[in-house]
Every structure is written in C-alpha cells, then in structure tokens.
Amino acid sequence: MIVSIWGCRGSIARSHKDLIRYGGNTSCVEVETESTRIVLDMGSGAYDLGQKLVKKGKLTNQHILLSHTHWDHIQGFPFFAPFFIKGSEWNVHAPGGFSNTIKEKLSSQMSHEFFPLSIDNLEANISYRDLKEGELQVGDIHVATQYLNHNVLTLGYRLEASDGTTIAYCTDHEPYDRTMAVKGYQRKENSTVITPDDKHADFFAGVDLLIHDTQYVASEYHKTEGYGHATVEYVVDMCLAVGVKKLALFHHDPNRTDDQVDEILQMAQDRVKAANGTLQVIAASDNSTMKLENSEGKPHFSQGVSESTKPAVIVDIEDDVQPSKTHNETSKGSAFVQQLATPQEVVISHPSRDSFEGLQADGVDAVYVKDDESFVDRVLKRQPSLVLVRHTGDSQSTNCMIENCKRVRLNGGEWGHAVPYLVTVPNQATLEAIKSQGDSAGVTDWVVEPFKQSYIRTRIRMGIARRTCRWVPPVIPDNEGARVKALWALRVLDTAPEKRFDRITSLCSKVFDMPLVLISLVDTNRQWFKSSAWHCPIPGGGKEKPSETGRDISFCGHAILSDKILVVPDATQDERFADNPLVSDVDGLKIRFYCGCPLKIPNIDSGVDEAKHRIGTLCLIDQRPREIDDHQKTLLKDFAGMVEQELLNFKQVDAMMEATGSVATKKSLKRPSAAVVA
16 A cells, blocks of 8 residues: 555645745645545545646546545545546545535535536536445445544544555544543443544544644643644554554644654654654655555455444445445445435523524524423424434433433333433543533533534434435445446437336336336436336326436445346335435335336447446335245346337437438437437
8 A cells, every 4th residue: 555645734735935845835735546546525625636647547446535625625626637638537535524425525625616617518527426424335445434523524544455555544633532632532441332532532542543633732732722733742642542554644724834843753763762662753745655455464444443333234236235234234325425305403491592503504494492301201292303402511400311211211112222411511620520420311422612613513413314224335346447438439328208117117007016116227316217207196296297316315326336137125214225315305206116127228338248337227116015936036137128129229310320320320210319428
C-alpha cells in the first residue's frame, strides 16, 4: 500500500516562505494498492494529484472518499483535471444527510455565483454515493467508516488492503470529553463503560498508519473549544493506548510555520518517549509518500479493533446476493446511506428553540413538548425519529430523565427499542455523575453544553443516521463502467414505448398472475423502464405510471449482481428491503414480492460471446407475499431471453440505419428516436 499526501494544511490553503517544508495545500491523501486507488478528501492538494493522474493516464474506476464538505476538504474538486476528460470514471463517496445528496452539496460550490462551470459540465463519468457508519468494499480495499465529532456530519475511514495492511484517516475530530483535549486521552481501567472517545480510539486500533487531525495543542484549546478539532496530546495518548504503529500529525493550523510544526512534532515524540511507547510520530507534509507493507499476516479486519466498533454487514456479490451476512456477529451494517423518503421528526424537551432553528434545512421537523408528566405519552403517540431531552443538572431532572427513557424503551414496542434518545447536560461533571445510570436506562448519546447550533444539529442527524434501518442499497459492480457503456450502446434508454416489448410484459402479467411486470434497465444512477404491465395502484394516487426510480432504492440493482434469478418472497421480512421506500412508503408501491431475472447482452469490447454484461431485469412484482417454483423460473428465463433478443435487434436496427443513411429504411422500420443518456 502506497500513501501519498498532497495536502495536509487545515482551514485554508496558504503560500508563504515559512510554509515550504510542510506545505500549504489543504487536505488530500492518495492511497494505492496494485489494483485500487482511493483519494481521501479533495482540498487544494487535489489539483497536483489531478495533474499527475492525467499524465499517467490512470483514469478509470477510481474512488474518492470525502470526510465532509467543509471548503478545505472539497475546494480542489472543481479543479481536478481528470473530471474534465471524457471516459474518465470516478466514484465519489461522502457522508449523506436527509435533505440533499452529496452531488447536490458539491454542486452548490459550482453554482454560477461561485464558479464558471457547473457540475454538469464535468465530462467524466462520475457516480455519487452517500455514506453513513458501516462498511463497504472499494476494489481490493475494505473500508470501515465512523462518525467523527465535528460540527457537520463527518466520517473517519479505516482502510484495509487484501494483504492486511491498514491505515486510518480521521479529520476533523474534537474529543467528546473536552477535558481530554487538555489532559490527554484517558481510558478507565477495568471499566465496563465504553465512552465515545473509547470507541473512536478502538476504530483505529492497531493500524499501521493513522493520519489524524492535530490542529491544536492543549495550551491553545481554551481559545478553540467547539471548533471541532483535536489536540496533539489527545491523539498521541489514544495511539499509545490502542497500539497504533505510526501517527502522521495532520490538518496543520494555517498559521503554523514550519519551525512551529517541528516544535509540535518534537513535543509529540517526547510524549511517546515519556510513556515508554514505540509509536512512531511524523508530521504530514505535502508531496510526501510512504510505502506500507504487512509482514505479520494479519487477518481481515485486524484483531486490534474492538468488538464494539468492528463493522458488520457485508453484501457478498459472489454469494448469489443472499441477505446480508454478519461479520464477527456485530450489527453495524452497510455504509451506504438510506435516503429517507419522508421528513424526520424530532421531539425536543427544551425551553429554548434558538439552538434548533436550522433543523428544517436538514430535512428534520422539530416538535417541542413540555417536559412534564405527559411527556412520554406524547412521545409514544408521535413516535419520532429521535427524542432529545434537556437535563437541567439537578437530581429531580436525573430521576425524570431516567424514568422517561425506561418508559419509552419498555412501552414503545419495536420503535421504542430502536429510537435514538439524546440527552444534553449542563457540564462535563454532570455527565460523569449520571452517565452510567442513563446508559443503563437506554440513553444512546450525550451532548455537553454549551454547544453551537451547527453542533447539535449534526449530533441529531448523526443519531438518526445511526438508527437501525433494514435496507441495503445495491452494490456497484466492479465492471460498472463497461456495463453502463454496453447499455448505452444499445441506444434504447429514454425511447418511446414499443409493442414488441409491451407484448412480453403483458403476457408475463397473465402467465404469472402478476399485477406489475417491468423491463427495467439499470443506468448509472437510476433504473429506467422500457416497458411495464401495470395492474396495481399508481404510487401517490396519480394516473401517470412512473418511468424510472433511483438506482439506490431499486430491487433490480441487486438482481444484476448475479446470473441467477433473485427472488424476494416477502420484502418486509428481508433485511435488504424491509425499510426501502418502495416497501414502506405510505404513498409508494408497497412491494411485498419481487422476482427479477437478469437481462444479459454481449460485452461489446471483448467480442467474446460468453462475456456478457447484466444491464437490467425482467421482473415480477406483487403487493402480497408470494412464492415461485422451478417451472415458473424456467418460464421467466425464456421470457427474459425474448427481451434480450429484442434488445439486440434494437441495436441492429440502429446499425442498419447508420450504415445506409436511408430515410426510407428508417421510416419503414418505424424506429423511434433514441437518446443516449450520459
């Protein structure tokens, strides 16, 4: 694994004679294995990286993981040269919220008021995926994610190569217990309570390299408290506690000169020496490269990671896409965000609304309930996405908070068991006094006052995102670029309805007694329906049948991951689909049964008939649980073969028209106009 740092400065890019050795570019780190490249953040350092990649010509199936969308982590995005090269392929992943997607966030900095080109002017094939806590596979690198303590949704990343080499990238992050910013990280020995700071340390336990935010030192923290950044003392102590091998001090303050960084580095090394530690500490610098090799034969997901933080659910595309399997019997889940179809509601017990004014912009509706004897009854009636309670600091408030939390957990059924329960406390001393009792009662998160509006909004969004959700968006296949290219080459997307396809879906509807049959083609970010036999209520109560849905909520996106037919007898009982909007949304399809047969066409680049791409499905859908027998599966495969032949005929018609240029030929074939969707 080769790690290259292209930008290590925090907050703003700078150029100055005193910033030569460590550099002035903002966050950008490149990680390479033999077959995979991951770019961590797109600060101003991404410009130089982009120039290098253009010269090398390595521009397909590349990956970007953004920690968050503050300017110093995305300002290089519009200047990244590979984005302006046709045929370049990039997958962008970043923390997702509820009100807008990562693509929409990145588009905002490229609106015409701020930039001469819009995000739609980028010529590369770029896919965007929103992430939360969990895990995902990126090429031959397994990635775990964890929320960091910043004033906007921020993810830390732990990357493990196939040979067991590990690095972690955690920027920007402030200690949950702010006293640790000054005193350093302390883990209580023999304690059964695992604090948020403990979980953060466990996340990067045993890694070969940790790149961590160390923008400040303890003596500065009184001026920077609440900014969302760590101190060197806090990070060094965590590394010593969990066996990190090498620490790279990162996100240097923009006012920090080279000499001052040297002094901080020496202080960190002295701290390690005083603790008799073996941790190697360096200061990250622009245009530096490190080669990491694993000589210990560590297993996948190093044993250094505690059971409380090991990611869990893996979508195994080689295992016929069966319901997600657990890893080490934990339940953290896929890292992909489930875009929630309806606004999220938070019930708040708080006398002041000033700190929560911005929630509406986050796609969250705040409902304020007086903290009295009827509080729990109102909460149980509304069943919000999160409950937030303000603790005033006295014993009566403690008793009330604990009793109410217990009642919600006991009387709320499945919702009451899963709902996040967040409590704000007036100071750190109060938290330490009541935390054990509160955790036992079912409190899921704590926030110490005072806090900024952006901070509490982020913690609310984090709590909702962590909520158990039985929905796994489909994995993107490794051959995605070639697969989409083959689909577009058919020139079938966005064409008018045709009887030859409609006859097949209509016949399937009758043969299988299905209220909905679709010929669904899975495009980059959507599934588009070439034909549909629709004999069930239209979603939303309208008269117009949908022509497409998002790929992230599609069942067909799962079906194209295998050559075998995907059968879901009852979606409400399947961990991959139970909370999918197409299953659970009040005005949606309410899918219960799904059966999808992949549609395959030859690989247009290889010329080998056996090499085929799965471009979509012929699928059967019902709003009641069903089963399908082997004879029916055979029939469905025969119908799918008919669709495949018509799709290939579609392409042959195009080739004939282009070869002859004959208006008469085009007219006689009654060929509808086609648009290639790029």
